[in-house]
Amino acid sequence: MSYSIKVENLSKRYLINHGNSGSARSIREVLAKPFARFKKQQEEIEVEEARSVEQFWALKDVSFEVGEGQRIAIIGGNGAGKSTLLKILSRITEPTSGSVSIRGKVSSLLEVGTGFHPELTGRENIFLNGAILGMPRNEIKKKFDQIVQFSGVEKFLDTPVKHYSSGMYVRLAFSVSAWLDPDILIVDEVLSVGDQAFQKRCADRMKELTGDGRTVIFVSHSMAAVKSMCEKALYLKSGEVVSYGPVEEGAAEYVRTVMDESEGASWHAPEFVFEQGKTELYVDSQSSTGYAQCISGKVCKHTGEVTSFLSINEPFTVKMRYQLLVDIPSEVVPNFHFYDDSGTRFFISFPDKSSPTAKGIYEAECQLPAFLFNTGRFTMMPVLSSYAMSTPIHFALPNALKFEIVEPNNLDTRRHGWGGALPGFSRPRLDWTISSLN
């Protein structure tokens, strides 16, 4: 297949100057340098220079090819080199080494409304922005009505845009970009503008734009957007290519790594061991002391593996170990409280039979079926209660366990092709019947 973009061994180095806070240097430093040389030994100077100017490789030996009419996504965390790559592809900055071959007319949208001037009217800005994006004037004239209609700001066309609401501003700004007609479209995360209705219109227009044989390079943090728009994904990490392949795989890998690395340690808590004074403990007037204490808890897959990443289509188990310090004079009820990541209680679960009350160590285990939880983050508070007592709470440990329900590759067959988010706490498998009435 013939390519429209071929990237070969592309590298980009930035020099970070620690000697100065800003990137623009003061001429005094440069002028002062020759004099500095008289004072110091050559060695000292070199060490100092190496210290004050640090090299930073934003891209390292990146190679890939985009076929004609292919839509690819560039994904990766912050600082992975996505923006640098886009800037090189759009010719804003030069690579340090390597090359890019591009066939066809390129339009890049790294921002909406580039060059918009607040003092100019909407009409004037449409022409200005069009010219900056490389749209010839007669083409803008031809598309003017469409642009205006799309933006929905007809009434304010002759008002300076500084009087626009921010919503109107971005709508107009995006509208100009929406009618570009390049062979290759490079888009940074610019779709997330305006209100819901306008976002939908933008997304539709983007699909339309990307539909007819155009090559598209799209950068986004939203895996849902990436999956719905692109076929392939280039996954970058610290300036290097991790993978380049089908979008499903790339996105899944990205999500996996991001969870493991950046947030796994800080957020997820698949198990805990109770430590007096360290573990968060809920205490109020109803709390008792001296009857029982928590020992530990964990979340595990049905296979027994302790993990805080649970697939939506697999059942899992939550366990709690506790000790009754004395024989309890009333019924003992372990119970688990589940919350979503905003702290809203999803449900409380109790055992069906009564549990032992004699002094000793016990483990309570609760089975959670697949699809009870929707995808997302949840926390669990293990509690031990004796409701007949005047102080019914033996212990309650808020946020003791934290886990996340994931849905790799949108595996839920009841999505019926829907690739976006499915909100809600739960995604229960309920019985349905659809019968014909004619």
Add this chain to the structure above:
Amino acid sequence: MSSPSEIVISNGMTSKGYWQDFWRHREMLLFLAWRDILVRYKQTLVGASWVIIRPLLTMLVFTMVFGRIAKLPSNDVPYPLLVFSGMLPWFFFSSALTECSNSLVGNSNLLSKVYFPRLIVPASTLLVCVVDYLISCLLLLAMLVWYAHWPDWRILLLPIFSLFAAIIAFGLGLWAAALNVRYRDFRHLIPFVLQLGIYVSPVGYATTLIPEKWRFLYSLNPLVGVIDGFRWSLLGQESHIYWPSLLISVVGSVLVLVTGLRYFRKSEAGFADVI
């Protein structure tokens, strides 16, 4: 739409097809100039009349100070006319240089978000200054009529002297614009230099005031030749043209333009990284 042509991006490749690219972006150049003209006098009380008011007031002050108070010789020309014919190229030069030197930094959002030959930006500012200049030329015309001073054939050479003023301003402007991206000192340096420059250039007085032995040194300022040329072609002063100064202006302007272009082009690729 257009036949797919292949572009290769690699280090140091911006030079290839630069001028074709520049030509292709000519509409953007015009639009940027149009924007600046449109925006300049928005939210001002007297609007575009500033183009007239500024040189007019300066001329009045200079005439008062140099002509009336210091009683400098005017070589049989009405002093206001002498001052104005010197101020016209000077204002053109100084505003073009100032605007050019700030143009890249002022449009940094464009530089970091869109590709285009960076030369478009200072070129569009120069264009704006040319428009201003042409408007103030009308004022000059009005003054010539007022003083009933009819220039002879030599006025046909005025565009050439204007061109040299533009070239010097643009050449220096390119240097300053590119350096300003890296070293913001030039933002402070340029206005300061221009402030002094108005006194070491024959704006408020005639060059004939300079003693003969200092004449050559004085003429090292390339604007001396340009301003003298202006006076010569407008006022038809009998005084002959001082050739060394004219030569310095011509050679200097070409030199400044060529080196300015070269430096600009060399540093252009890195603008987006350091701005």
